[in-house]
Amino acid sequence: MDRPIYITPEGLDALKSELDHLWKKERPEVVAVVHWAAGNGDRSENGDYIYGKKRLREIDRRVRYLRKRIEDAVVVRPEEQPDHSRIFFGATVTYVNSRDEEKTIRIVGEDEADSLNGKISWISPVARALMKSGVGDVVTVRTPAGEDELEILDIRYPA
Known part of the structure; x- marks a missing residue:
């Protein structure tokens, strides 16, 4: 980290809200779709499975980013x-x-x-x-x- 992560209280709340939404709502929905798609046989040509795994990686990447930003944030009022x-x-x-x-x-x-x-x-x-x-x-x-x-x-x- 080369500079502080300044953020307003409203900004921190927005990051926490996005993290909460991704972790508690969107990720479980995608996991359910991937689980269902995995049961449909050949995964190499299974669009739901391939897209679901891709979306899951995107969500996990964003969750890691948000957690790090929230942890390192310097709240300025x-x-x-x-x-x-x-x-x-x-x-x-x-x-x-x-x-x-x-x-x-x-x-x-x-x-x-x-x-x-x-x-x-x-x-x-x-x-x-x-x-x-x-x-x-x-x-x-x-x-x-x-x-x-x-x-x-x-x-x-x-x-």
């Missing part, structure tokens, strides 16, 4: 950040870029990132550029498309 006038992990930030596009994002852990819902990883270029800045600051971020300037309009933390 955004509301407990020491300085709410600056951007740190868990902050919700509104900024305007050099094309006058206003965006609101939340800085979260790698396992929580979901750009379609405005959640970006704390290790992303945008988050790294914003860190420790305050309202009114202008930061430069390097992206694959080139450099962009972001002016910070608002910083919020959960209550």
Whole structure:
């Protein structure tokens, strides 16, 4: 592990929920299908058996990953950040870029990132550029498309 696995309490709950679903619901269903398919004779051309074993390996791989991430997670409660006038992990930030596009994002852990819902990883270029800045600051971020300037309009933390 080369960097800490920061995560919000909500993110940790989501990982635990996914693990619970895979282990208690999905895996037993796939095991039942594989058991049934194994009883149908020749396994070399048995699609249900072959697909079921493949799916079982995928589930087991994801379960191992989730258990390790949960075990190593460092939970950061955004509301407990020491300085709410600056951007740190868990902050919700509104900024305007050099094309006058206003965006609101939340800085979260790698396992929580979901750009379609405005959640970006704390290790992303945008988050790294914003860190420790305050309202009114202008930061430069390097992206694959080139450099962009972001002016910070608002910083919020959960209550």
